[in-house]
Amino acid sequence: MINSYLPILVILLVSAFIGLAIIVLSTLLSRKNPTPIKLMPYECGMDPIGGARRRFSVRFFIIGMLFIVFDIELMFLFPWAVVYDQLMIFGFIEMLVFVLVLLAGLIYVWKKGALEWQ
Amino acid sequence: MESAVPIILLIVKVLLVIGAVLTLVAYLTLIERRVLGFIQVRLGPNRVGPWGLLQPLADGAKLILKEEITVSGANKFIYLIAPLIVVTCALIPFAVVPFAKGLGLENILGPTAQAYGLNQGVVSDTNVGILFVLAVTSLGVYGVILGGWASNNKYSLLGSVRAGAQMISYELGLSLAVLGVLLLAGTLSLVQIVESQDSVWKWYVFRQPLGFILFLIAGSADIGRTPFDLTECENELVAGYQTEYSSMKFGLFYLGEYAHLLFLSALMTTLYFGGWQGPFLPPIVWFLAKTLLWVFIFVWIRGTYPRLRYDRVMSFGWKFLVPVGIFNVMATAFIYTIWLQYRG
Numbered sequence: 001m002i003n004s005y006l007p008i009l010v011i012l013l014v015s016a017f018i019g020l021a022i023i024v025l026s027t028l029l030s031r032k033n034p035t036p037i038k039l040m041p042y043e044c045g046m047d048p049i050g051g052a053r054r055r056f057s058v059r060f061f062i063i064g065m066l067f068i069v070f071d072i073e074l075m076f077l078f079p080w081a082v083v084y085d086q087l088m089i090f091g092f093i094e095m096l097v098f099v100l101v102l103l104a105g106l107i108y109v110w111k112k113g114a115l116e117w118q
Numbered sequence: 119m120e121s122a123v124p125i126i127l128l129i130v131k132v133l134l135v136i137g138a139v140l141t142l143v144a145y146l147t148l149i150e151r152r153v154l155g156f157i158q159v160r161l162g163p164n165r166v167g168p169w170g171l172l173q174p175l176a177d178g179a180k181l182i183l184k185e186e187i188t189v190s191g192a193n194k195f196i197y198l199i200a201p202l203i204v205v206t207c208a209l210i211p212f213a214v215v216p217f218a219k220g221l222g223l224e225n226i227l228g229p230t231a232q233a234y235g236l237n238q239g240v241v242s243d244t245n246v247g248i249l250f251v252l253a254v255t256s257l258g259v260y261g262v263i264l265g266g267w268a269s270n271n272k273y274s275l276l277g278s279v280r281a282g283a284q285m286i287s288y289e290l291g292l293s294l295a296v297l298g299v300l301l302l303a304g305t306l307s308l309v310q311i312v313e314s315q316d317s318v319w320k321w322y323v324f325r326q327p328l329g330f331i332l333f334l335i336a337g338s339a340d341i342g343r344t345p346f347d348l349t350e351c352e353n354e355l356v357a358g359y360q361t362e363y364s365s366m367k368f369g370l371f372y373l374g375e376y377a378h379l380l381f382l383s384a385l386m387t388t389l390y391f392g393g394w395q396g397p398f399l400p401p402i403v404w405f406l407a408k409t410l411l412w413v414f415i416f417v418w419i420r421g422t423y424p425r426l427r428y429d430r431v432m433s434f435g436w437k438f439l440v441p442v443g444i445f446n447v448m449a450t451a452f453i454y455t456i457w458l459q460y461r462g
Contacts, residue, residue, distance in 0.1 A: 008214075
């Protein structure tokens, strides 16, 4: 257990440290001469109109929700795939039923128009 | 005192792997620019050093010395942490990619070789390798979304929301494509997946041709490569979520992007092309050669195909990749069952 997860902890710390070190280094080495105009959000050279944190299309929210549902259902396929050798025909039929339910959900979402972008 | 030695050796090994990855990533930028140059019948960068070999160093030095701008109205902490999340999540998955059979250091290390898999050609031989990869690469989306939101810029916000939606949509296709390989290999460990491909005919590209094509498409959409680079669609979104980033914070996003490209190529090699397996040459040479061939193919794709429209990318992901991926998994299971029955 620790033989395989300690290396991951080490690589996590090393990569985070490298990222932080690069940012600190560039903060120390670079010149700074900020002016209000330079710090203005970029909007093709014009003064920005209104704030940036506005509402955006609800489609993105729907996609996020669908992703959670489908990704969790797909997670059930991983343990099934790994032990498939022992399950054979029983496992195949079980999973066929499950996948058909999943596909029915996808078709429902599709027919409801949740996957359209207009 | 005795127990500190394996940990120090482990840190040295991790530093060597990360160092190699960072060097390769730096040179990927040069490879990409040179190859795109030749595709477009021009030279590409060739002034700094012979054949432009020092160009990545010059770029790095330039980025570090550039003025750092924190845009007004930005959420400072999130603005700072976002590139860190991206680069960390791009580097961690290399922990589970097997790059060689073993390091051949049994005699030097002695009994300490047992600890932490120090003699293995992989940083961590965890038994949930693929799940770990999928989990960590999904976490990288947080960096993109937070960076775009914290920038106080409309283009950044739109770019990050687009990037997030695209990455999570193609994550499904990627998981489904990988499932076919898992089913045949019967393991989640990348080390064992490579070991099961010990002759060319056992490479999963031949046993999973449809799954391989799905993986290629979903993978390049997941890391936002052309033709799916909607996240940085210049003519609509300036530079997408990186618009307000400058200096080395931009550099870190860039690093993360190329690390993703290198990782996808390495994963493609590992899952479908036998990883480090190959005759005559040492395993690490085979691994690097196959990985760099895939990097070249991705650059070639970028030099060849135009960008798709966003609504088409999304509907392709949901209406084509997911159903075909499910079909591929079930068809693989069906054929595999019949094959096991007739074999005995």
